[in-house]
Amino acid sequence: MRKKTLTMVLFATCVPAMPAAAQEDAADTAYVESVTGRVVALVNGKPVLLDALDTVTDKTRLDILANSELRLCHYQKQRIVAIAGPARISVTASGVTAENGKDIAPSAETCAKPVVSTFQGGFVARTAGTAATNVALRPSIKIVNRSANGIRSITVWDSTRTNVVSSFDNKATQLFLNEGQVYQLVIARNDGSENKMTLKASATANTSPLILVVR
Numbered sequence: 001m002r003k004k005t006l007t008m009v010l011f012a013t014c015v016p017a018m019p020a021a022a023q024e025d026a027a028d029t030a031y032v033e034s035v036t037g038r039v040v041a042l043v044n045g046k047p048v049l050l051d052a053l054d055t056v057t058d059k060t061r062l063d064i065l066a067n068s069e070l071r072l073c074h075y076q077k078q079r080i081v082a083i084a085g086p087a088r089i090s091v092t093a094s095g096v097t098a099e100n101g102k103d104i105a106p107s108a109e110t111c112a113k114p115v116v117s118t119f120q121g122g123f124v125a126r127t128a129g130t131a132a133t134n135v136a137l138r139p140s141i142k143i144v145n146r147s148a149n150g151i152r153s154i155t156v157w158d159s160t161r162t163n164v165v166s167s168f169d170n171k172a173t174q175l176f177l178n179e180g181q182v183y184q185l186v187i188a189r190n191d192g193s194e195n196k197m198t199l200k201a202s203a204t205a206n207t208s209p210l211i212l213v214v215r
Contacts, residue, residue, distance in 0.1 A: 029093045030056040030072045031114055031209065033080060037068025053114070053142035053172040053209050056091050063088050072096065075113045079106030114209040117197070132182055132200035135175075139199075140209040142172045143187065147214050150190040156199070157184040172209075177201035187214060 032039075032054045039050040040063040050062070056072065064070050064085035072081045074096060081096045081104060083089055088099040096104045117133070145151050156166040156175060159182040166175055177183060179201055187195040195214060 027058050027093060028055045029058045029060075029076070030074045030081075030091055030096075031211070032056070033071040033073045033111065035068070035070050037085065038065045039063070039068055039070045039085075040065070051171060053140065053211060055114075055144075055211065058091070058093050060091050061088065062091060073111035073113075074106060077106045078110055078112065080109040080111050081106045112206075112208045114211050115206055116211045116213065118213045118215060132198040134202045134205040135177065135199045135210060136205045136207045137177050137179060137201050137203055138174055139177070139205075139207075140172060140174050141168075142209065142211045143170050144211060144213045145170060147189070149193070151214065152188045152190050153186075155186050155188070157186060159183065161186075179203055185212075187212075189214075 032050050032052055034052055035050055040047045041050050041054075041056070042048075042061045042063075047063075050056075050070070056062070062070065064083055064087045066086040068085040070083050070085075072083075072091065073079075074081050074091075076093055077095060083096070083104060089104065090097050090099075096106075098104055143151070143154055151170065154168050154170075155164055157164060161184050165177075165183060166173070177199070181201050183199045183201070185197040185199055189195070197212070
């Protein structure tokens with residue numbers, strides 16, 4: 001289960017936070033639109049806290065703790081599914097089911113699959129050269145680290161890399177960009193290497209979350 005998108009619990013034991021998207025062999029079926037309280041995903045047999053813009057893979061079990069609420073964007077349904085705790089659910093490509101096997105109906109609120117890009121070998125795999133990626137003026141971004149190296153910093157610079165526009169960690173964040181302006185997203189790794197992505201703010205760009213996977 002994956003993701004963002006430039007969006008994980010301690011349950012009885014202290015388990016290092018890792019993206020729910022860690023199951024590489026399963027297809028992503030939903031992402032966390034928002035979470036209140038604590039929601040636990042079972043990833044590779046370990047409990048993991050979910051956070052905003054984390055992605056959820058097929059056949060994942062989620063435990064929504066008491067006084068908590070989860071809002072999922074289900075890709076096939078293209079609808080928000082809201083579940084209040086305490087509850088145990090399963091998320092599959094076809095929908096969301098409760099522990100008793102009954103389907104949980106999605107709301108009337110529509111949503112869209114996030115835009116996903118992959119950093120690999122020091123560049124963004126889906127973009128050619130230094131071509132800019134169009135992003136919304138208020139993009140929600142999540143960085144997912146799937147590499148062996150840790151991330152030292154995530155920084156958004158102006159086009160000349162002179163002034164810092166924003167800096168953030170692996171949690172989901174929202175940027176406030178200016179129409180037509182170009183920005184540089186730089187991910188600095190602990191080994192001294194960098195991943196870079198050029199962003200161009202556009203009022204007509206896709207407003208879906210942007211999840212960036214670092215490999």
